[in-house]
Amino acid sequence: MPRMKFDLLHNDPNSQARAGVVHTDHGAIETPIFMPVGTLATVKGLHQNELKDVVNPDIILANTYHLYLRPGTEILEKAGGVHKFMNWDRPVLTDSGGYQVYSLSANRKIKEAGVKFKSHIDGSYHFFTPESAMDIQRTIGADIIMAFDECTPYPCDYNYARRSMHMTHRWLKRCIDHFHNTPSKYGYNQTLFPIVQGSTYKDLRAQSAEFIANADQPGNAIGGLSVGEPAEEMYAMTEVVTAILPKDKPRYLMGVGTPINLLENVALGVDMFDCVMPTRNARNGMIFTVNGTMNVKNKKWADDFSPLDEHGTAWVDQYYSKAYVRHLFTVNEMLGKQICTLHNLTFYLWLMREARKHILAGDFRTWKDKMVKQMDNRL
Known part of the structure; x- marks a missing residue:
């Protein structure tokens, strides 16, 4: 099937801000865009008709780890994917579970093969690999799926950040290989976004951005920010990365942030946000x-x-x-x-x-x- 398409319509003359359109099989996404977070296939506190008719987002986000635990991939597949399950006919993006590698630090063990999780619900153990993260997201049925990565904490030792970044890059190769060897389950196009890491070290961020750019996927994400670092550090890292990531593909800054954070990062060339x-x-x-x-x-x-x-x-x-x-x-x-x-x-x-x-x-x-x-x- 054809890859997701991004049309860059206009660049602001006095900043790096851009206006564009991301075309998916579930509709167009006008950028810059904020994606409401629907972790468990629901945006907390809202009916889908309120979400669609009042908030009116072009796309929402759901979470792979949480949907894998509840209701589980078997139920989602029987439903025909997350769109039909929650009665949402616009695009959906899924976070691969990489953030849970960070947030569930007391209940996980990271190895080269993948990550062993202890469920926060019942204490049962589960093992995520780059390949299984792709399979789960295929089954959930998101339009945009994220590569499996490690989100490093802040502050983070340089050597740890470097080792983690290289492992994220090796995981990305496995994600891409598996993604391109597996079909979509529901007859519409799905797209993989890699994730730039490197903590708050400019040289690592630049190295990671180069690696992700060379992976040549339809869109790219920036992870590992908004984890406790000062806003100035976030902006500095974003500026390093957006200067390297290709201009003809959408850029997604994960987990950000306040309204002011959004505007400052739009000015640095970011197109998509969630928080x-x-x-x-x-x-x-x-x-x-x-x-x-x-x-x-x-x-x-x-x-x-x-x-x-x-x-x-x-x-x-x-x-x-x-x-x-x-x-x-x-x-x-x-x-x-x-x-x-x-x-x-x-x-x-x-x-x-x-x-x-x-x-x-x-x-x-x-x-x-x-x-x-x-x-x-x-x-």
Whole structure:
């Protein structure tokens, strides 16, 4: 089947920001784009119709490790893949489980052959290899699947980062070989993205970016960032990598981040993002707005009957007051978490689409600098 196609439409004249379109068999993805995280084939707190009609993302993300454990590949295959299982007809990207190599550090053992995991659910043991990660993602049925890698922690010893990077590169070769020797199960095209590693060392990042670029896959990802390093380090590593990765392929920065992080990385040439922050923070009463970040649980909002977000574009922003949403959190009603989730994801997608408009208009840099300053506030 034909490979996924990326059309680069416009470059911002005053930064590295780009506007493009990724074409998949489940639809087009206009970049820059934020992908809501649906770890277990659901974006927490939202119905699929709310996700599609209000947030309106071109693509969402699911997680291989978690879907492998529950409901399992047998159920997903019987369903006809994750799209049919969750009734979602737009593109899906799956994280291969490499992040769990990092996040489940107390419950895993890494070897050249792969990674032995101890399930966080029942303590049972499982073994992931580059080959099995490809097979599982084939069965899940994602449009874009990620190579199996090791995400190093921060801070990370240079020698460890170097050894880990080279192992990730060797795993990538195995992923590519296996991926290209196995068919899609459901009759549509699937695409493999390699992942750049190298921790916060510029020479390692450059070396990894060269290796990944030479792998000549349809798109590329940047991993191992947003794991505790200062934002300046993240931007420095991203800048090194985007200068090397091919311009005619989409670039995906994994696990990033705040609205400000997104805009600064768009300016460095990143096209795709995902992060649990908008949904996780929403469940804790924190919402992002054009004027800064607001904790709706604060007592100062108890008698504030103005709209949740006067400038928001989600229907909940004008429909509910700050006082009412605060009340919902005070009495632990789930509706408060749902309202804030819908707001935050709609805001993230609005921000990316505004960025795209300004890239196409040629004034992204000026708009971005204004927005970053405006959003860097606590309300």
